Amino acid sequence: xxxxxxxxxxxxxxxxxxxxxxxxxxxxxxxxxxxxxxxxxxxxxxxxxxxxxxxxxxxxxxxxxxxxxxxxxxxxxxxxxxxxxxxxxxxxxxxxxxxxxxxxxxxxxxxxxxxxxxxxxxxxxxxxxxxxxxxxxxxxxxxxxxxxxxxxxxxxxxxxxxxxxxxxxxxxxxxxxxxxxxxxxxxxxxxxxxxxxxxxxxxxxxxxxxxxxxxxxxxxxxxxxxxxxxxxxxxxxxxxxxxxxxxxxxxxxxxxx
Numbered sequence: 001x002x003x004x005x006x007x008x009x010x011x012x013x014x015x016x017x018x019x020x021x022x023x024x025x026x027x028x029x030x031x032x033x034x035x036x037x038x039x040x041x042x043x044x045x046x047x048x049x050x051x052x053x054x055x056x057x058x059x060x061x062x063x064x065x066x067x068x069x070x071x072x073x074x075x076x077x078x079x080x081x082x083x084x085x086x087x088x089x090x091x092x093x094x095x096x097x098x099x100x101x102x103x104x105x106x107x108x109x110x111x112x113x114x115x116x117x118x119x120x121x122x123x124x125x126x127x128x129x130x131x132x133x134x135x136x137x138x139x140x141x142x143x144x145x146x147x148x149x150x151x152x153x154x155x156x157x158x159x160x161x162x163x164x165x166x167x168x169x170x171x172x173x174x175x176x177x178x179x180x181x182x183x184x185x186x187x188x189x190x191x192x193x194x195x196x197x198x199x200x201x202x203x204x205x206x207x208x209x210x211x212x213x214x215x216x217x218x219x220x221x222x223x224x225x226x227x228x229x230x231x232x233x234x235x236x237x238x239x240x241x242x243x244x245x246x247x248x249x250x251x252x253x254x255x256x257x
Contacts, residue, residue, distance in 0.1 A: 002159075002246045009104035016105045020112035038120045046072055046124060053189055066128045066219060071188040073125065074214045077118040078154065078207060079179050084110055085158040086165025086172035093257035103250055107158055111151065125218060137220040146213040146223065149231050153210065156238030160245045166256040167249070182207055206234050 009016070049072075050065040057064065088106055095101050129136065165171040186207050187195075195202060202208050209230040216223040 001250065002243045005102050005104050009102045009108060016109040017112060020109045020116060023113045024116050038117050039123050042121045043124050057190065062132045066132060066134060068189060069124050069128050070215050070218050071211060073118065073121045074211055075188050076121065077114055078210065080114045081111060081154050081158060082179050083176050085161040086175050088162040089166040089253050089257050096254050096257055103253060107162060111155060139217045139220055139222050143214060143217040146217065149235060150210045150214060153231060153235045153238055156235060156242050159242035163245055163249050166253055186211065206230060
């Protein structure tokens with residue numbers, strides 16, 4: 001069942017690609033600069049945090065600001081998806097009740113919308129490169145496969161999380177609370193080197209590995225083999241669990257919402 005619905009959604013990708021872009025356009029339809037507000041608000045946040053936290057951590061701003069801005073941009077993608085997955089079918093209940101909707105089309109629409117926002121925010125990385133005179137190395141080519149792997153992990157989580165959120169309304173606020181906790185225990189505003197290499201805060205936190213995969217190439221570094229192995233292993237686990245949950249429960253979505 002999951003293979004059938006996944007294949008059908010990919011074949012009809014024009015639908016959810018169009019709807020995702022329309023979501024962005026409608027949000028900023030009366031704005032003069034449109035979606036660039038996404039980038040501007042993120043840039044202001046990164047500059048403010050970078051100026052303050054570089055002083056708190058006694059860090060060189062030329063090293064800290066690129067680290068912080070890249071971390072925040074990728075964290076925005078990860079946290080945004082994790083926070084919205086549980087309420088996905090509830091927010092689209094009008095469509096689900098009236099017409100036959102492929103659940104994966106809604107999932108891909110949400111993911112694409114966040115990827116568009118993420119693409120806008122990459123302008124900040126370019127700005128950091130130009131301001132601090134950073135020359136990207138060939139390692140930057142690894143950011144694309146890393147992004148694909150991380151998004152696959154998030155989709156694997158999203159399949160199960162969206163179904164659980166449709167069945168149990170408490171899942172959404174619980175997930176949002178957990179996302180806030182994960183923010184503080186993940187190296188986003190602080191360098192991983194501040195903790196011992198064998199720290200459980202890093203070793204047992206898959207989000208830390210995802211961020212390393214995504215951040216390292218943009219900082220001219222090579223992500224560790226452990227990060228690739230963990231991301232690959234969690235991808236298999238998440239999709240295996242989601243395949244079982246989807247096969248058992250997807251047909252009940254219209255009754256739950």
